[in-house]
Amino acid sequence: MAHNLNDYDIFLNATQSFCHKCGNLEKLVDAHNVVKDNKVYIRKFCPECGESMVKISNDYSYYKLCDDYLKKPDLPERALTPVKYGCPYDCGVCPQHQNHPCLALFNITDECNMKCNICYYQAEPGLGNHRSINEIEQMLETLLKVESQPDLIQVTGGEPTTHPEIVKILKLLKKSPARHLMLNTNGIRIAEDDEFVDELIKLKGGFEVYLQFDSLKEETLKDIRARDMRDIRLKALEKLEKHNISTTIVVVVKKGLNDSEIPDIIEFARGYRCIRGIVFQPVQEAGRVIAEDDFRIDLSEIREIIIDDKKNPFEAEDLIPLPCDPHKIGVAYAAKQMKDGFAQLNPVTGKLPKEAIIEQRGTVTFEQDRDFVNMVVDTISLDTAFGEAIVKDKIKSKLFCCWPSFLSPKDMGYEHVFRIVIMEFSDIVNFDSTQIKRECNFMITPKRAIPFSTYNMGIKEEYQE
Numbered sequence: 001m002a003h004n005l006n007d008y009d010i011f012l013n014a015t016q017s018f019c020h021k022c023g024n025l026e027k028l029v030d031a032h033n034v035v036k037d038n039k040v041y042i043r044k045f046c047p048e049c050g051e052s053m054v055k056i057s058n059d060y061s062y063y064k065l066c067d068d069y070l071k072k073p074d075l076p077e078r079a080l081t082p083v084k085y086g087c088p089y090d091c092g093v094c095p096q097h098q099n100h101p102c103l104a105l106f107n108i109t110d111e112c113n114m115k116c117n118i119c120y121y122q123a124e125p126g127l128g129n130h131r132s133i134n135e136i137e138q139m140l141e142t143l144l145k146v147e148s149q150p151d152l153i154q155v156t157g158g159e160p161t162t163h164p165e166i167v168k169i170l171k172l173l174k175k176s177p178a179r180h181l182m183l184n185t186n187g188i189r190i191a192e193d194d195e196f197v198d199e200l201i202k203l204k205g206g207f208e209v210y211l212q213f214d215s216l217k218e219e220t221l222k223d224i225r226a227r228d229m230r231d232i233r234l235k236a237l238e239k240l241e242k243h244n245i246s247t248t249i250v251v252v253v254k255k256g257l258n259d260s261e262i263p264d265i266i267e268f269a270r271g272y273r274c275i276r277g278i279v280f281q282p283v284q285e286a287g288r289v290i291a292e293d294d295f296r297i298d299l300s301e302i303r304e305i306i307i308d309d310k311k312n313p314f315e316a317e318d319l320i321p322l323p324c325d326p327h328k329i330g331v332a333y334a335a336k337q338m339k340d341g342f343a344q345l346n347p348v349t350g351k352l353p354k355e356a357i358i359e360q361r362g363t364v365t366f367e368q369d370r371d372f373v374n375m376v377v378d379t380i381s382l383d384t385a386f387g388e389a390i391v392k393d394k395i396k397s398k399l400f401c402c403w404p405s406f407l408s409p410k411d412m413g414y415e416h417v418f419r420i421v422i423m424e425f426s427d428i429v430n431f432d433s434t435q436i437k438r439e440c441n442f443m444i445t446p447k448r449a450i451p452f453s454t455y456n457m458g459i460k461e462e463y464q465e
């Protein structure tokens with residue numbers, strides 16, 4: 001991770017970061033983004049520890065492409081904190097922030113039925129602290145101040161299914177103005193509790209399970225999760241598949257541990273009708289994780305693995321920067337059709353005009369590519385959760401909140417969409433005070449909407465609430 005390089009090829013820009021050597025989160029240090037051998041580094045200048053350089057992208061060409069995808073920001077409707085100490089000490093959300101919450105996280109408990117080695121919250125059995133319904137209503141109130149019609153609320157923890165009132169909470173949030181609701185879970189309760197699954201079935205339509213997954217291997221799961229979770233994952237997926245409950249599987253990636261499994265995990269996911277996509281998340285330094293040099297991996301490295309994998313159909317042009325936070329989120333969408341129990345994927349992202357994606361002109365027409373139109377119409381149907389949302393919106397649909405709205409081909413629906421997302425968070429090692437202002441994942445507390453990364457870094461503890 002740290003490269004004691006004194007030379008580089010290109011100076012890109014000046015910014016601010018934290019020194020990961022002394023770990024001082026109370027003082028920002030000056031930093032430069034520089035390029036060396038087609039890789040991008042953040043070069044930090046700490047008055048105490050001296051200079052250090054950290055690789056933040058393995059691929060300068062892609063890093064440059066990210067800047068090409070920058071779009072006009074969708075700002076929060078209202079700031080909740082004043083500019084007082086400066087970024088990132090004013091989270092949030094303060095008037096400096098340049099993105100609205102695409103994803104609003106509601107942490108409803110510190111309790112967990114696992115004790116993962118990589119837990120960002122340091123959750124474990126016995127911690128308790130279940131949030132009351134009243135606190136959750138306050139979180140919703142806070143979110144609606146910032147975003148009156150949120151795209152997505154994710155219920156998280158700790159392990160949210162340990163909360164005694166989890167069903168009540170899900171129902172409450174399902175009725176909120178948010179378009180979609182997600183349950184972030186390790187899958188244990190889904191695997192073991194059929195009555196709970198019955199309740200999830202009732203939430204279908206704008207509801208999705210965000211299932212921790214990580215690996216197909218025993219040893220890797222023991223490394224990441226301190227437990228062999230293979231049986232639990234398979235049992236949970238069996239039930240989700242049986243009831244066709246929309247599911248995204250989530251893979252925390254550690255270099256040298258499970259990065260080589262990425263192609264197999266994509267292949268595995270294609271065997272399930274209920275799996276709408278995969279989120280790959282480079283491990284970050286937070287909670288119980290000390291992200292040492294040898295297992296850090298960046299977004300561009302995961303992207304390279306996916307586009308080099310010849311088993312999946314995604315090419316470089318299909319896995320593109322998400323315009324609202326291009327350096328931190330990469331996405332690929334495909335139209336999906338199950339055939340003999342295996343998803344046939346037709347990548348869509350590379351076929352959409354880049355200008356339309358960036359400018360969000362409101363309507364993207366596909367007339368130029370009749371094959372594409374036919375493919376979309378042939379493969380996507382309206383009888384799904386996403387289809388219902390489309391009908392509700394009359395003419396518009398959104399594959400992802402930051403994607404352009406477009407006139408939906410008649411048969412388009414969520415069940416026939418497969419997406420790959422690479423989502424990289426900031427930590428003390430890769431922190432860049434420019435990029436943090438674009439973060440679109442927010443932790444919602446009863447009084448604040450705090451970018452997920454700064455929340456996890458613990459900056460909040462000193463300056464907020």
Ligand code: SF4
Nearest residue numbers: 087090091092094097
């Ligand atoms: S990260 Fe965003 S909300 Fe937090 S202080 Fe910086 S600009 Fe404000």
Ligand code: SF4
Nearest residue numbers: 112114116119123158
């Ligand atoms: S990562 Fe999730 S499942 Fe693991 S200990 Fe933390 S909250 Fe529990």
